[in-house]
Amino acid sequence: MKKMINPIASGLVVALLISTSSCTKDFEKINTNPYSYSKDNFNPGYLLTTSQLTYTGSTDFAYDTWRSNLIYASTMMQGLSTVVSYWAGDKYVLNEAYTASYWGTSAVGAYAEQVRNIVDLVENTKDDNKYNNLHQIGRIWKVLIFARLTDIYGDIPYSEAGKGYTNKIYTPKYDKQQDIYNDMLKELDEAVNTLTVGGGSIVGDVIYKGDIEKWKQFGNSLILRLAMRLIKVDESKAKEYVTKVVGKTLTSNDNNAYLKHDVSGARVTQNRNSQVLLGDGGQEHYYTKWSKTFIDYLKKTNDPRLGKIAVTKLYLSDSDKKQNADFIRNPSVQKGMPNGKDLGAKPEWNIASDPAYTNMQDYSSPHPDLIRRDGPTFILTYAETELLWAEAAQRWGLGGGAADHYKKALKASLTYLSEYSSDVAISEADAEAYAIANPLNTADALNQINSQYWAHTITMLDFYETWANWRRTGYPNLTSIGVYWQGAATDGVIPRRFPYPISEASENPANYKAASAAVSGGDKLSGRVWWDK
Secondary structure, eight states, X not given: OOOOOOHHHHHHHHHHHHHHXXXXXXXXXXXXXXXXXXXXXXXXXXXXHHHHHHHTOOTTTTHHIIIIIIIIIIHHTTSEEEOOTTOOGGGTBOOHHHHTTTTOOSSSSIIIIIIHHHHHHHHXXXXXXXGHHHHHHHHHHHHHHHHHHHHHHSSEEOTTTTOHHHHOOSSOOEEOHHHHHHHHHHHHHHHHHHOOTTSOOOOSXXXXXXXHHHHHHHHHHHHHHHHHTTTTTOHHHHHHHHHHTTTOSOOSGGGOEEEEOOSTTGGGTSOHHHHHHTTSSSSHHHHEEEBHHHHHHHHHXXXXXXXXXXXXXXXXXXXXXXXOTXXXXXXXXOOOBOSSOBSSSOTXXXXXXXXXXXXXXXXXXXXXXXXXXXXXXXXXXHHHHHHHHHHXXXXXXXXXXXXXXXXXXXXXXXXXXXXXXXXXXOOHHXXXXXXXXXXXXXXXXXXXXXXXXXXXXXXXXXXXHHHHHHHHHOOSOOOOOOOOSTTBSSTTOOOOSOOOOTTHHHHSHHHHXXXXXXXXXXXXXXXBOTTOO
């Protein structure tokens, strides 16, 4: 039997080879060695594969996903809840190593694993017509990467980032977030409009397999997302770019952007969220649950997602990581765990003080098909896009009717679950019935739209985006847990950003010092990025 090669794993291996070669000090020898990789004999599409894969999380035990997406963002946004002692997010306690995990180090994290590769890709394809489409896709993906970084930290190295090898820039300046957003929107607009059918084949694209029309829709949908971030700080620019993409964004769940993981490459290619929530590094499998806030939200309208994504008695012991095949998915027994609880000695914080507490098994866990090792990581979806259009229509009358976009979004946020598995799928008929029974209320439209955005991105397990949109809009109105203990870093306020890594003070001192001093509200969890007014 012929052995099949997984495209993610094989692309990553080749990309790592070129990355390793490019770091050698013996540059002249490498570039004259006929057996070595160089710009002239290496297909840069493999850098795209690596950048796409590492955007879903680090290859180093997914520490960025574990610490940033799950420990902090998921619990701050009350999508998940846990009593695991080192999960600091919904206790509003600062763990500087954890909040620095997304930024990373010289070896792992966003700058090392995402930025470095995508900058190399963009730089090495910009003057070669046969790579025109790859270059434009690289520009789009580069914006996606930097958008999350700047949304988390604020002012960041951007224009000079990733250019240590090509330009010998080892202490890059921190660009202002306003300048970064202006450039990202410009880059997206140019890249989308320069993509052409016949503009060069794409190798290494594990998202859309080189489908140019889908990439155009993706790029335009990303413009919509980023433009809407600006509603409180530059509404005219927000409207300008939203207007540019009317009728040009994702058109159905068939065009959702996600990366389907694979188990063949072990931790390197497996789903990042799954590695954590299955308990690979601790007891998260047993002690991490859906939040009470989230489950109660679904219960309020008899949301059909409740009977699909939530189960009780999935694990029967904190020491046994085997899933119970007889888990219970009956919506009537689902119960979310309140945030801000622990297993400690103080009764006011101990989970046993929850009036609804019976035992840990009776709190709802994510359905096992949402946390499969070979499951998808969702990046940008049609439902998100339609919810943003509903908001744009409600605010400015752009792009159609708000109620129509909202209905489409609501249906898509239910039916997309089939992309996890058929076992959690919701039929078109059931989605239609639910959407008809829960129409947009114009008197409370912005709350309704963005609360659905919150719920949808929680089911995507993309808590970075949940957090960003909550900060942008203030919806839903989440209740803080208060001051958990004297080590809490925000006086009981839900965190608004991550502080800069303390390593920057020694590695890039002058630029770090200036950026840190410029953060509105201070370089801490309660400080704010530019667009978060």
